[in-house]
Amino acid sequence: MVRLENVGLRYGRGPEILRDLTLKLEPGSFHFLTGPSGAGKTSLLRLLYLAHPPTRGLISLFGEDVTGAARRRKVDLRRKVGVVFQEFRLLDHVDVFENVSLPLRVAGRERWEYEEDVRELLTWVGLGERSHALPPTLSGGEKQRVAIARAVVGKPDILLADEPTGNVDPEMGRRLMRLFTELNRLGATVLIATHDPDLIRAVNAPALRLDDGQVTRLGKAAR
């Protein structure tokens, strides 16, 4: 499903953020990604959602080498990947409903096809009554829930999340994690970058530790 071989990444002429990184995530697996700040967790996720090409090495998604993939093909692959960005990246000028339904809309789906599903999802993440609110009027936790709903609304095959529960209370955090585990149960490969040890303990899933540009696979017991 996800395979990286000897991947290196540097931005411009800067130092190498990721070095000779080799990693394989099986289809339907659930992993946490941990490591100190600046270890390259966000950069690794950026590689996986095809926001940036690697400086060297090979990245394969769904058994397909994406490093040399055509532009249109990359869009097809990107549509199979849901992403929760650390800084949310919501569109401030459109409401919660429009933000959440964005991946469906850009994929060419008609509003009548997805409206009920989106409203149900908004209710699930506790934003049923806030669907017409604009992001600047939302709290940090509400924005995070909108970002998560947007990431999962298209039922992606791969879900990548960067600190997805950092701004919500523990109860909402557990509720959102159930959303991820449910998606995983339905077959999605999930990778969640987090600093939160409680979150890792709450889910019975292995962790990958990224340190100094390289990844170490930790067993469940090593968490």
Place this chain on the structure above:
Amino acid sequence: MAKRTRSAALLPPVRRNDRPLFFVVAIIVALACMSGVAARAAWSASSAWTSDLSGAMTVEVRPRAGDDPSELARRAAEAVARTPGVAAATAMTRAEQEDLLAPWFGAEGLPADVPLPGVVDVRLERLAPATADEIAAALAAAGLDARVDDHGRWTRDLKRAAVAVRALAFGALLMLAGAAVAVTGFATRASLAARADVVEVLHLVGARDEFIAKAFTGRFIGLGVRAGILGAFLAALAAAGFWAVSGGLAPVEDNFLPRFSFAPADVIILASAPLVSAFVAAMTARETVLKELRRTY
């Protein structure tokens, strides 16, 4: 919970930033319309002139001592009228010739002792006109010493002038189109930069380049139509002002210079301006966005 059936615009409105572009495009469209209307008017006038000149010839009969020019002209007219391809041949009287010379010699006319040649005004058949050589041969056969003027020197000059005017107008239109493309491209890049965060999100959630370009194209079509309407309106005002100043309401007289007048083609030029403007703006915006997206992502 209230349901909406239409999706919101994906690009935030920034009308204040678009306003200068709107006025620049409107001015460009107005200039383009004016040069189009001017070219049309010049072309129509030159066509009318050349049509008048090329459908007619003038025969000048040189009198010998003792000959009556009017009698020579009458004989020449009869000879020419029998020539195939001639619709009519009319001998001009001395009074008619003096009328033609009035702008140079005044209404008093010429002194009676100034000789004038015999002149015949020849109108040709439209479909199979006679040539100057055929008419000259007919005059020679009638024993007349005459010179036939087919107005070739004038028509050649007029045609050359008309081609020059048309080339000038076409060049002006090309330059204005280039200016419109350049200014729209610049504005699109500025617009793209101002909405870079939105474009990146669209890109990352799986939008194709064409989808993003369409969001911009839609906005620029609206701008092109609005600016085109204003530009066409300004051009129509300018043309109407020129028409009024140049005596458009006065009775038509036989002036050497043509009078400016509105024609159906002008309406077509002005009416198509918003469409052309929208098309140019949309295509430029689309190509600019696609190019920038390929460069950035």
